[in-house]
Amino acid sequence: MQLRKFAYHPAVEGDGPFEQAEEEVLSGELTWLPKRSEWAAELPAARLLAPGEAIRHMQGLAQTAVDFIQTAKLDKAVQACRQGMTAEEQACWPRLRLALLGSSTMQHLVAGIRVGALRRGLLVDVYVGEYGQYRQEIAEAESGVRRFAPEVLCLCLDAEHCVGLARGSAETGMAQIRACWEEAQRSLGCTVVQQTILPLAPPLLGNNEFRWRASPATIVQQMNYQMREYAEACGVALVSVDAWAAKDGVDVWHDRALWNRSKQEIHPRVSPLFGDQVGRVLAAVRGQSKKCLVLDLDNTLWGGVVGDDGVDGLVLGQGSAEGEAFLAVQRYALQLAQRGVLLAVCSKNDEANAVAAFEQHPEMVLRREDILCFVANWTDKASNLRGIAKQLNVGLDSLVFLDDNPAERDLVRRELPMVAVPELPADPADYVSCLAEAGYFESLYLTEDDRVRAEQYRSNTAREALRETATDLSGYLQALKMELVWSRFDEVSLPRIVQLINKTNQFNLTTQRYTGAQVADLLDDTNIVALQLRLLDAYGDNGVIGVVIGRVVDGDALAIDSWLMSCRVLGRGIEEAALNLLAETAVQCRCTALMGVYRPTAKNGMVAQHYARLGFTQIDGQDGGESTWRLALADFVPRAVAMRVVEGRQWKTQMSIAS
Numbered sequence: 001m002q003l004r005k006f007a008y009h010p011a012v013e014g015d016g017p018f019e020q021a022e023e024e025v026l027s028g029e030l031t032w033l034p035k036r037s038e039w040a041a042e043l044p045a046a047r048l049l050a051p052g053e054a055i056r057h058m059q060g061l062a063q064t065a066v067d068f069i070q071t072a073k074l075d076k077a078v079q080a081c082r083q084g085m086t087a088e089e090q091a092c093w094p095r096l097r098l099a100l101l102g103s104s105t106m107q108h109l110v111a112g113i114r115v116g117a118l119r120r121g122l123l124v125d126v127y128v129g130e131y132g133q134y135r136q137e138i139a140e141a142e143s144g145v146r147r148f149a150p151e152v153l154c155l156c157l158d159a160e161h162c163v164g165l166a167r168g169s170a171e172t173g174m175a176q177i178r179a180c181w182e183e184a185q186r187s188l189g190c191t192v193v194q195q196t197i198l199p200l201a202p203p204l205l206g207n208n209e210f211r212w213r214a215s216p217a218t219i220v221q222q223m224n225y226q227m228r229e230y231a232e233a234c235g236v237a238l239v240s241v242d243a244w245a246a247k248d249g250v251d252v253w254h255d256r257a258l259w260n261r262s263k264q265e266i267h268p269r270v271s272p273l274f275g276d277q278v279g280r281v282l283a284a285v286r287g288q289s290k291k292c293l294v295l296d297l298d299n300t301l302w303g304g305v306v307g308d309d310g311v312d313g314l315v316l317g318q319g320s321a322e323g324e325a326f327l328a329v330q331r332y333a334l335q336l337a338q339r340g341v342l343l344a345v346c347s348k349n350d351e352a353n354a355v356a357a358f359e360q361h362p363e364m365v366l367r368r369e370d371i372l373c374f375v376a377n378w379t380d381k382a383s384n385l386r387g388i389a390k391q392l393n394v395g396l397d398s399l400v401f402l403d404d405n406p407a408e409r410d411l412v413r414r415e416l417p418m419v420a421v422p423e424l425p426a427d428p429a430d431y432v433s434c435l436a437e438a439g440y441f442e443s444l445y446l447t448e449d450d451r452v453r454a455e456q457y458r459s460n461t462a463r464e465a466l467r468e469t470a471t472d473l474s475g476y477l478q479a480l481k482m483e484l485v486w487s488r489f490d491e492v493s494l495p496r497i498v499q500l501i502n503k504t505n506q507f508n509l510t511t512q513r514y515t516g517a518q519v520a521d522l523l524d525d526t527n528i529v530a531l532q533l534r535l536l537d538a539y540g541d542n543g544v545i546g547v548v549i550g551r552v553v554d555g556d557a558l559a560i561d562s563w564l565m566s567c568r569v570l571g572r573g574i575e576e577a578a579l580n581l582l583a584e585t586a587v588q589c590r591c592t593a594l595m596g597v598y599r600p601t602a603k604n605g606m607v608a609q610h611y612a613r614l615g616f617t618q619i620d621g622q623d624g625g626e627s628t629w630r631l632a633l634a635d636f637v638p639r640a641v642a643m644r645v646v647e648g649r650q651w652k653t654q655m656s657i658a659s
Contacts, residue, residue: 052089075111101134102156112275120283170222185517235516287503296403317363330365340450382415482643576639
């Protein structure tokens, strides 16, 4: 079942009756994704492929606006293919274990969650707890969820249950929910995700319901408010179904008769949308949210074609409905940039004409300096997107491409299926809501490093210019005047550390993931060496660019559990400086050797020879598989590096979560 609306507009001539326009989707659907008429034939064809190739093709099918039935069919096919995947094929996919616990029937939500995660390149194993037994499962030592050992636990509590927990007080209800969060973080060591409460309670006072704090409707409203406050303090992520219900209408998300029959609080028709919400949070947990918004220009950032209409002829700004719509697109893009999203331009235009619009049009909100990579030429857009990703040193799967032209969107989807391409509506007034609802840039935290990311990338451009003019690498590194500032983990810097651990995929020796609670547990462990690395140079502050976690084992070796670094600082000797620091720290811990493990994934091939290059000796493992390495410290000679390495504490205050 799909709820739909009909758009009406006046007859062309006179004041006659309204005409019925084309049927439009109202709500509860994945409206930012394209529909695919060949979908029904493509799924059976995909099943005939080899399992790994089949799932890759099915990921493409997940990038379409599938409904509940299609989602169920797609999920069933994916799970069947997963059974036949080889170990090598499985290693190419990031995987995650999710536990779904709650107080209502939830099995119908699983397919939507798995497909929502597949849409973002994740294969998810889902454990669904017994009906209403969430507290027992979290608390009992031998429960099913304990045996499953989830990396993420999603707690879904229905509105009636939450009102019952409250017993007339929102504070009482939230105290019980918060206790579940803390127990799950302590006993399971997992990231906790909480579904907010659907506003289903009917009002008893009407418009002034807030005056009775003990009414069910007020309790739900207050608990949702407090849930957001406590989630910030407890490091819990939210799936804000109350916000979506407010947008779509509660009746789209919930059916009272269905609740009475089967205790399904979330209607099956919106389970693909609910699953997409969970999927985007899981992607954020794994650091797989998008990083860069690539903008077309003509009829995307302004109305008209700058090459034909000239700067003065563009439709932009106050005075027309269309001009205000394009103004809203620019404002939203600028706001995304202010929270850390990179901006680029990819347009079929003469560059001089395109730049002139940014520099000369009085209504432009975006300026040329806001765009980190500006590409305006007559090359096909797929090729230009490849160049943009290379110039910004990000993966193609980090890009979101916004273009009003359906033909250009289809070309990019066909040539670069890893690039996200939202299906923009016909009216530019809806561009912003389409991009926002797609959730490409989902984030769990906002750190100071996020806020200054554009400036960091802009400084990288200056560094690259210096590299090109330098006559030798040594001279280039000396000219950078680098300072590597290291510090042990602390509570203030935890959000950025957790963010870096979970989003770094290429320079990451083991891809070991940690939740906020798990990182916090490292602070007081005397057997743990946990270091964060920050890089400053002549062009500015690069922020926290590296994390190393080691554990003292058998009293004489420091085993490196995690070693990860941002790719934008590679080639400057940071790896050697980190090795020197590790060796010195290990000696201080009375260790005689460093031990390292390389665990290959689909994305970290660049560090396959990392330990060999640093002088470690391989002691276990085979080529192409997991390997173990050892470096004796008795004769270790620190590597020469072109930077100062200092212990620093003064910058810690910069690492707090932005308010």
